[in-house]
Amino acid sequence: MGRVTRGFLAVGTRFDAGAAIGGVLYKDVKRAMLAALAEGEWKPAEAIPSERKLIERFGVSIGTLRKAIDELVAENLLIRHQGRGTFVATHRMEDHFFRFFRVVRQDGYREYPTVRLVRFRRGKADKSEAVALGLSVGDAVLRFTNVLSLEKTPVMIDAITVPVERFPTLTEVQLRERPNTLYNFYQDGFGINIIRTEERLRATLANDDDADLMEVPAGSALLQVLRTAYSYHDERVEYRVSKLNTAHHEFTLSQP
Amino acid sequence: MGRVTRGFLAVGTRFDAGAAIGGVLYKDVKRAMLAALAEGEWKPAEAIPSERKLIERFGVSIGTLRKAIDELVAENLLIRHQGRGTFVATHRMEDHFFRFFRVVRQDGYREYPTVRLVRFRRGKADKSEAVALGLSVGDAVLRFTNVLSLEKTPVMIDAITVPVERFPTLTEVQLRERPNTLYNFYQDGFGINIIRTEERLRATLANDDDADLMEVPAGSALLQVLRTAYSYHDERVEYRVSKLNTAHHEFTLSQP
DNA sequence: TTACATTTGTTCGTATGTATA
DNA sequence: TTATACATACGAACAAATGTA
Numbered sequence: 001m002g003r004v005t006r007g008f009l010a011v012g013t014r015f016d017a018g019a020a021i022g023g024v025l026y027k028d029v030k031r032a033m034l035a036a037l038a039e040g041e042w043k044p045a046e047a048i049p050s051e052r053k054l055i056e057r058f059g060v061s062i063g064t065l066r067k068a069i070d071e072l073v074a075e076n077l078l079i080r081h082q083g084r085g086t087f088v089a090t091h092r093m094e095d096h097f098f099r100f101f102r103v104v105r106q107d108g109y110r111e112y113p114t115v116r117l118v119r120f121r122r123g124k125a126d127k128s129e130a131v132a133l134g135l136s137v138g139d140a141v142l143r144f145t146n147v148l149s150l151e152k153t154p155v156m157i158d159a160i161t162v163p164v165e166r167f168p169t170l171t172e173v174q175l176r177e178r179p180n181t182l183y184n185f186y187q188d189g190f191g192i193n194i195i196r197t198e199e200r201l202r203a204t205l206a207n208d209d210d211a212d213l214m215e216v217p218a219g220s221a222l223l224q225v226l227r228t229a230y231s232y233h234d235e236r237v238e239y240r241v242s243k244l245n246t247a248h249h250e251f252t253l254s255q256p
Numbered sequence: 257m258g259r260v261t262r263g264f265l266a267v268g269t270r271f272d273a274g275a276a277i278g279g280v281l282y283k284d285v286k287r288a289m290l291a292a293l294a295e296g297e298w299k300p301a302e303a304i305p306s307e308r309k310l311i312e313r314f315g316v317s318i319g320t321l322r323k324a325i326d327e328l329v330a331e332n333l334l335i336r337h338q339g340r341g342t343f344v345a346t347h348r349m350e351d352h353f354f355r356f357f358r359v360v361r362q363d364g365y366r367e368y369p370t371v372r373l374v375r376f377r378r379g380k381a382d383k384s385e386a387v388a389l390g391l392s393v394g395d396a397v398l399r400f401t402n403v404l405s406l407e408k409t410p411v412m413i414d415a416i417t418v419p420v421e422r423f424p425t426l427t428e429v430q431l432r433e434r435p436n437t438l439y440n441f442y443q444d445g446f447g448i449n450i451i452r453t454e455e456r457l458r459a460t461l462a463n464d465d466d467a468d469l470m471e472v473p474a475g476s477a478l479l480q481v482l483r484t485a486y487s488y489h490d491e492r493v494e495y496r497v498s499k500l501n502t503a504h505h506e507f508t509l510s511q512p
Numbered sequence: 513t514t515a516c517a518t519t520t521g522t523t524c525g526t527a528t529g530t531a532t533a
Numbered sequence: 534t535t536a537t538a539c540a541t542a543c544g545a546a547c548a549a550a551t552g553t554a
């Protein structure tokens with residue numbers, strides 16, 4: 001005989017609930033927590049309720065709760081600190097910056113880049129942007145380009161496209177004056193949390209524009225990174241084509 | 257008051273043992289299991305002892321054992337199958353092939369490559385090989401080159417270097433006739449398990465040799481991948497420089 | 513087909529250790 | 534010092550998958 005309720009779901013016996021919902025309780029808890037994150041009930045940098053409160057809220061045991069949290073921690077959505085609490089991950093420099101900026105000097109040295117905004121324009125999604133962002137060709141998008149420098153030397157060009165729908169009030173000035181990382185800015189300014197990216201890499205040759213911005217000869221070999229960035233529920237919110245000069249740097253698959 | 261022994265370690269009370277060894281019991285169990293794997297007590301594709309036997313062997317509770325196994329599973333060293341047992345991971349095609357072969361057609365289609373061995377020679381480690389493999393310059397190495405094709409078209413060149421010391425009996429014929437993946441061959445033929453790689457990516461231009469092997473014009477942009485492959489205990493056993501033609505394919509960071 | 517033994521997976525709960533404010 | 538929070542370790546009970554008799 002199962003329990004009579006599933007606590008937060010309250011849908012009948014343990015067994016019936018299992019058949020009716022996800023079958024696995026900790027997965028249901030995880031989903032509920034994911035919903036609390038996606039809906040903004042728990043905000044970046046804030047502590048979520050303590051384990052004791054969460055087991056009351058969800059009506060599960062400590063082990064089940066911890067298993068749900070374990071997975072959210074593994075996915076970098078939450079960060080646990082013994083003695084302090086469990087926190088919603090942010091994109092502040094200290095936290096996750098090098099998870100998304102994988103450029104390293106060839107001797108392994110890592111450094112924060114300086115960013116210069118060189119283009120900002122409204123436009124209509126082309127085919128590749130529409131495919132990448134799940135839009136229709138012609139939908140309104142914002143395109144902007146950053147030049148990233150390391151040790152004062154331009155090393156990477158990021159050509160970024162976002163749907164206007166998700167960033168309706170975004171202005172060039174805001175972008176230029178943002179105090180922190182771009183993904184942190186998405187987070188603070190628009191409530192959009194980038195939690196995952198998919199990236200594909202190619203080699204390409206510098207065109208005149210690249211050559212100009214990156215101070216290399218046209219025809220140089222560049223590493224091209226095609227990135228789609230995802231928010232909660234696999235929602236695509238940014239498409240980015242980066243070009244990296246690998247004369248002195250490289251793209252690393254190792255996390256620091 | 258702690259327990260009197262730590263089972264397989266038997267080094268005193270729980271607390272003392274903690275201070276003396278790793279401090280965390282499940283980490284000790286994990287280390288012991290890692291040792292059993294590294295020493296070949298548990299061999300690839302075989303089942304390790306059941307949880308019940310392991311908790312007897314290590315003198316820990318089921319929860320502690322499972323936490324140790326959880327981490328080894330997360331690191332892809334073990335694979336659990338409910339109802340069957342827990343198995344040592346292998347490099348057979350079905351298992352982990354696409355963890356190490358990250359080349360995908362631009363439309364996302366994945367395919368096993370065909371491999372052609374085009375060079376095999378003994379030599380002395382140069383600077384970069386020595387650094388990558390933790391050898392001294394001049395140490396004996398084997399170098400061999402594979403051309404990988406997808407849909408009958410050459411797409412990637414792998415220039416591979418391994419220390420002779422780790423592969424003393426390796427011959428060109430063996431390499432040419434291996435029935436399975438290269439890492440599976442290392443595993444079966446030399447007891448060497450590749451469990452992890454570090455990769456760095458650059459863009460480069462095709463030289464005459466590349467152009468010849470890959471049937472592209474010299475000067476084409478190619479994606480270069482510098483890979484160091486590790487066995488247990490972070491031992492470096494292979495250094496590989498790959499060049500990929502990204503005209504129709506790309507290097508993906510997504511796992512299938 | 514059925515029944516059973518074996519193995520891992522999930523859920524429960526308790527006690528204690530460790531880090532933090 | 535104290536209270537709070539997460540971390541580790543224990544183990545029981547049952548569920549689900551698998552292979553075999």
